[in-house]
Amino acid sequence: xxxxxxxxxxxxxxxxxxxxxxxxxxxxIEEKLQxxxxxxxxxxxxxxxxxxxxxxxGTWTAGDGLEYQRRLQAEWDRSDNLSxxxx
Numbered sequence: 001x002x003x004x005x006x007x008x009x010x011x012x013x014x015x016x017x018x019x020x021x022x023x024x025x026x027x028x029i030e031e032k033l034q035x036x037x038x039x040x041x042x043x044x045x046x047x048x049x050x051x052x053x054x055x056x057x058g059t060w061t062a063g064d065g066l067e068y069q070r071r072l073q074a075e076w077d078r079s080d081n082l083s084x085x086x087x
């Protein structure tokens with residue numbers, strides 16, 4: 001990475017609205033961006049998600065996990081109704 005001097009431009013209320021840098025610095029940044037792999041952020045997120053799925057595969061051994069989640073949700077819903085005096 002390299003240091004890029006910048007000027008932050010602000011709106012009248014003080015909120016940042018833009019960043020101004022020297023053109024030569026922009027050219028260096030642009031060159032760096034062009035050398036990055038073409039993988040999109042979605043591909044990277046999907047790859048990370050797939051890694052988590054693969055790493056956790058087989059850790060739940062108590063039957064149908066989705067059915068378990070539904071049962072827990074139903075229990076939570078019942079307990080919410082018990083504590084709500086208006087129901």
